[in-house]
Amino acid sequence: MKDDKQIQRDATPIVRLDKNDNKQIQRDAAPIVRLDKVNKHFGELHVMRDIDLSVAPGEVVVIIGASGSGKSTLIRCVNGLEPFQSGRIEVDGKTLAPHGASGKSLQAVRTEVGMVFQQFNLFPHLSIRDNVTLAPRKVRGWSRRQANTTAERLLERVGIADQADKYPSQLSGGQQQRVALARALAMEPRLMLFDEPTSALDPEMIGEVLDAMRELAKDGMTMMIVTHEMGFAREVADRVVFVHGGEIVEQGTPEAVFDDPQHERTRAFLSRVLKH
Amino acid sequence: MDLHFQFDWQAAIASLPYLLKGVPYTLLISFGGLAIGFVIGMLFGLMRIAPSRWLRYPAVFYIEVFRGTPVLVQVLFIFYGLPTLLGGPIDALTAGIAAIALNAGAYISEIVRGGVQSIERGQREAGLSLGLSATQTFQYIIWPQALRRMIPALGNQGIVSIKDTSLFSVIGVGELVRQGQVYIAQTFTALEVYFMIALLYLAITLSLSMALSLLERKGLVG
Ligand SMILES: Nc1ncnc2c1ncn2[C@@H]1O[C@H](COP(=O)(O)OP(=O)(O)OP(=O)(O)O)[C@@H](O)[C@H]1O
Ligand SMILES: [Mg+2]
Numbered sequence: 400m401k402d403d404k405q406i407q408r409d410a411t412p413i414v415r416l417d418k419n420d421n422k423q424i425q426r427d428a429a430p431i432v433r434l435d436k437v438n439k440h441f442g443e444l445h446v447m448r449d450i451d452l453s454v455a456p457g458e459v460v461v462i463i464g465a466s467g468s469g470k471s472t473l474i475r476c477v478n479g480l481e482p483f484q485s486g487r488i489e490v491d492g493k494t495l496a497p498h499g500a501s502g503k504s505l506q507a508v509r510t511e512v513g514m515v516f517q518q519f520n521l522f523p524h525l526s527i528r529d530n531v532t533l534a535p536r537k538v539r540g541w542s543r544r545q546a547n548t549t550a551e552r553l554l555e556r557v558g559i560a561d562q563a564d565k566y567p568s569q570l571s572g573g574q575q576q577r578v579a580l581a582r583a584l585a586m587e588p589r590l591m592l593f594d595e596p597t598s599a600l601d602p603e604m605i606g607e608v609l610d611a612m613r614e615l616a617k618d619g620m621t622m623m624i625v626t627h628e629m630g631f632a633r634e635v636a637d638r639v640v641f642v643h644g645g646e647i648v649e650q651g652t653p654e655a656v657f658d659d660p661q662h663e664r665t666r667a668f669l670s671r672v673l674k675h
Numbered sequence: 676m677d678l679h680f681q682f683d684w685q686a687a688i689a690s691l692p693y694l695l696k697g698v699p700y701t702l703l704i705s706f707g708g709l710a711i712g713f714v715i716g717m718l719f720g721l722m723r724i725a726p727s728r729w730l731r732y733p734a735v736f737y738i739e740v741f742r743g744t745p746v747l748v749q750v751l752f753i754f755y756g757l758p759t760l761l762g763g764p765i766d767a768l769t770a771g772i773a774a775i776a777l778n779a780g781a782y783i784s785e786i787v788r789g790g791v792q793s794i795e796r797g798q799r800e801a802g803l804s805l806g807l808s809a810t811q812t813f814q815y816i817i818w819p820q821a822l823r824r825m826i827p828a829l830g831n832q833g834i835v836s837i838k839d840t841s842l843f844s845v846i847g848v849g850e851l852v853r854q855g856q857v858y859i860a861q862t863f864t865a866l867e868v869y870f871m872i873a874l875l876y877l878a879i880t881l882s883l884s885m886a887l888s889l890l891e892r893k894g895l896v897g
Pocket of ligand 1: 441444464465467469470472473
């Protein structure tokens with residue numbers, strides 16, 4: 400897989416070439432996402448404890464952890480779907496304040512951040528084409544024509560070009576999730592969030608969705624991915640973050656985290672999920 | 676005297692031209708009232724699920740009052756009661772439309788609330804995550820889906836309201852039942868006339884049912 404990829408070496412010194420060969424992680428540039436001592440409670444439940452996390456442009460961060468450890472909550476805070484109680488989140492230079500930011504600043508962040516959900520959440524009353532073009536037209540103000548052209552290109556890229564006139568219920572789960580990916584990409588986001596994008600899929604459809612995500616990673620998209628697909632994580636992640644009980648217990652390259660975990664919790668988790 | 680009463684078809688047919696004069700009033704009161712009731716229902720149904728209690732409580736109050744009292748009492752209150760407050764008469768047609776609007780509005784509020792709340796949370800989250808505003812998310816994603824789910828319940832309410840207008844003969848508005856009563860007073864053909872009135876109601880309510888099921892099927896994609 401890695402051998403047949405083309406390496407585009409770039410002379411800029413701040414750029415480090417990484418495992419997804421022709422993409423560049425701009426570690427010295429300002430991070431796209433920065434969480435600073437973020438705390439979040441659901442009533443009594445403390446689901447994020449002093450979370451610090453930065454994501455560099457071009458970086459692919461995979462978040463792993465047991466069920467209920469707070470992975471979803473963490474990435475949902477990044478686009479303001481969950482409010483948090485203290486700390487600070489900066490996304491693409493815009494600050495999300497605790498206790499729910501104002502509508503306008505939230506919208507500004509969400510315009511630049513795409514999200515793919517476990518349950519796809521396609522709009523069942525709209526055709527595939529309209530699913531993809533709705534937001535660019537209403538938010539970005541694109542003409543129908545411009546939005547349609549982009550939609551066609553994106554649908555082709557995720558391998559479902561000939562289905563644009565169908566409705567979501569007429570597609571398989573794997574196809575629906577690829578449409579969801581195209582829909583998010585149509586907004587030309589700077590950052591993509593994935594919350595277990597393959598967990599609701601039949602096993603034979605997982606591959607096609609992961610392939611589309613792999614392509615996206617190769618093209619240099621900044622991504623935060625929650626997944627239980629450890630093989631995929633090892634392959635595409637620049638960094639793996641292990642979360643337990645609302646805390647980041649350990650993080651590092653996939654090799655470091657998977658092959659030489661430093662913490663007992665990480666070892667216990669990995670031995671459970673890697674057993675099969 | 677012949678105790679075996681014969682249904683007199685001729686008398687029934689003869690009453691038709693007179694009864695038909697009541698149909699426009701019945702339609703006007705029911706559909707006029709329902710149209711206004713739909714607007715009221717949308718407004719109060721959404722207020723009912725608003726985060727602010729300043730919106731929620733008045734909606735709850737309105738819904739409980741107009742669902743919890745008979746529509747007959749409501750129309751009597753509006754027609755006979757309100758004028759003493761307002762210092763001027765209200766014509767019977769206006770009173771009828773207002774009563775249907777307020778009564779159906781209360782039920783439709785609950786239909787709207789149920790419809791909107793039945794849309795999965797993920798739909799709203801997907802809309803917001805794409806950068807749509809809360810209003811746009813509602814307008815383009817939540818409402819069209821909710822409306823589709825509301826059609827059967829709205830149709831049901833429409834039928835109930837159409838039938839409710841029959842009570843408004845008491846305020847003298849010339850709808851179907853009123854027309855029938857006046858006609859019967861002159862001809863003593865109660866059996867035939869009430870039978871024809873029932874048929875006319877059935878024709879109206881069936882037309883509505885069919886129109887709605889057509890709408891439901893046509894709009895049913897995805
Ligand atoms: N809306 C909510 N209200 C109350 N508690 C919640 C809510 N959402 C999540 N939680 C709780 O917060 C904790 C973290 O949830 P979260 O969904 O972030 O976990 P997760 O790591 O994504 O788990 P999974 O792998 O099952 O998706 C869990 O204990 C969960 O029960
Ligand atoms: Mg989760």
